Amino acid sequence: MISKPIPGFGALRLQHLVLDYNGTLALDGRLLPAVRPRLRALGERRTACIGNGRNDRLMLRAARIGIAVLGREASAAAALAAADVVAPSIEVALDLLLKPLRLTATLRA
Numbered sequence: 001m002i003s004k005p006i007p008g009f010g011a012l013r014l015q016h017l018v019l020d021y022n023g024t025l026a027l028d029g030r031l032l033p034a035v036r037p038r039l040r041a042l043g044e045r046r047t048a049c050i051g052n053g054r055n056d057r058l059m060l061r062a063a064r065i066g067i068a069v070l071g072r073e074a075s076a077a078a079a080l081a082a083a084d085v086v087a088p089s090i091e092v093a094l095d096l097l098l099k100p101l102r103l104t105a106t107l108r109a
Helices: 035-042 054-062 077-082 090-098 101-107
Strands: 002-006 010-014 016-019 047-051 065-069 085-087
Touching: 002 101, 035 090, 047 054, 047 090, 054 065, 054 077, 065 077, 065 090, 085 090, 085 101, 090 101
Parallel strands: 016 047, 047 065, 065 085
Antiparallel strands: 002 010
16 A cells, blocks of 8 residues: 655545556556556556546546546547646556655645
8 A cells, every 4th residue: 555645735545546448457458568567567556547548538527536648649628637647658657656755856835
């Protein structure tokens, strides 16, 4: 579980992770090679959502932390607007959860 106070953002306590597959974790239906070890390292968390598409905007907005990914498939403006954080790749997005001090640096007021 990630439990971290972030000044100006509030307490971050994550227990679950919800991810979009194609365009976020995968390209053309194939899991990106660097994703699998990061997912295994995360384990159980409260709720963080990662996505890139317009269809992901509601989960990004509803999650405690929504992370939009600017992957090779591009990202919908609605997903970017709904997210708390925008990451340049799925690897960077997952690393934000594995190394929560990075989230603190990004979200603090």
